[in-house]
Amino acid sequence: MKTKVLSSILIFASVALAVKILFLSSPTSKDFIFETILDDLDDAWSFEFINEDTILFTEMPGKLKIASLSGKSVINIDNVPSVQYLGQGGLSEVVLDHDFHSNQKIFFSYSSINKNGQLTLFLSSAEIRNNALINSKVIFEANAPRNRPAHFGGKIAFLSDKTILLTSGDGYDAREQAQKLDNHFGKIIRINKDGSVPSDNPFVNKENALPEIYSFGHRNMQGLVVTATGIYSHEHGPKGGDEINLIKPSLNYGWPSITYGIDYSGEIISPFTKKEGMEQPLLYWTPSIAPSDMIFYEGDVYPQLKNSFLVTALASKDVKKINFEDGLDIQESLFSELGIRLRNIQASPNGIIYLLTDGPKGKLIKVLPKK
Numbered sequence: 001m002k003t004k005v006l007s008s009i010l011i012f013a014s015v016a017l018a019v020k021i022l023f024l025s026s027p028t029s030k031d032f033i034f035e036t037i038l039d040d041l042d043d044a045w046s047f048e049f050i051n052e053d054t055i056l057f058t059e060m061p062g063k064l065k066i067a068s069l070s071g072k073s074v075i076n077i078d079n080v081p082s083v084q085y086l087g088q089g090g091l092s093e094v095v096l097d098h099d100f101h102s103n104q105k106i107f108f109s110y111s112s113i114n115k116n117g118q119l120t121l122f123l124s125s126a127e128i129r130n131n132a133l134i135n136s137k138v139i140f141e142a143n144a145p146r147n148r149p150a151h152f153g154g155k156i157a158f159l160s161d162k163t164i165l166l167t168s169g170d171g172y173d174a175r176e177q178a179q180k181l182d183n184h185f186g187k188i189i190r191i192n193k194d195g196s197v198p199s200d201n202p203f204v205n206k207e208n209a210l211p212e213i214y215s216f217g218h219r220n221m222q223g224l225v226v227t228a229t230g231i232y233s234h235e236h237g238p239k240g241g242d243e244i245n246l247i248k249p250s251l252n253y254g255w256p257s258i259t260y261g262i263d264y265s266g267e268i269i270s271p272f273t274k275k276e277g278m279e280q281p282l283l284y285w286t287p288s289i290a291p292s293d294m295i296f297y298e299g300d301v302y303p304q305l306k307n308s309f310l311v312t313a314l315a316s317k318d319v320k321k322i323n324f325e326d327g328l329d330i331q332e333s334l335f336s337e338l339g340i341r342l343r344n345i346q347a348s349p350n351g352i353i354y355l356l357t358d359g360p361k362g363k364l365i366k367v368l369p370k371k
């Protein structure tokens, strides 16, 4: 398999200069078996492994639940703050603190109404005790009030210094705000776990810039992964132009001044795909795949996936396996035989991949290698 891929790269290397993305056929897709572990999930959005048999997961209407995968039992966690479950909003991502096993602390993103009656994105911390949340604290409220319940972002990741990154989407109607630093539309945010601003954030000393901003010029980012080689984020384009970007502090990723997509109506958003001072994506997808989540797989259960980015997709109903080699994007489509919109992907502590399907009547699917 590996040899075949490498020889394909050599053969097509010169051709690929003009066609930057290589799509390979998917000889591995018959190498997996799928087992439904949970079903009847109500718009589940994200999950995290507490241990090999236990996950914590969110449902957009505002439910936080713990499931035992072997017993297939589900427990409800009480005292979740009220969320605004509307459009693309609701209870979104949940992640465990580094010290979760001693402090039971979690962080979670959601859309809700602020004290001025405006709809925006929130990030809170809390502890799980006796199947309920205690000490809930809002550690970030996006200065991104919106009329339309859309493009919240909401993805959370930790940097190696234990600061938190959060994606904050452009609100759909507020896309021009993604180019301005006085608001949180279309930004990646970096804060400390207590909500304070790290003193080395790129815009802390810049006038008229919000200090939580780490990078800007984004649209709706629903993939965020920190690896040994950097911070990788993907974002939905409009009609076409979904992107993966390598995120660095202070940089401008271009939306909506540059884009490889057009508006849903067919109108041109920008005639430009490149501009001085704006970053190019590592890759982009036209037509859109609607990327919904991403992991960097480092486990040993499926050797052919090791050290690959795995991107779940809603529109293309598959997982894109991506390797960045020699300036090329090598892609394969995985799991398309499921024929279902995929919302989230995680690897268990032992390296087994689980997929969460989108929408009402959702499923948690375990992926095993075919022996």
Ligand SMILES: [Ca+2]
Binding pocket: 217, 243, 253, 254, 255, 258, 259, 279, 280, 281
């Ligand atoms: Ca961009």
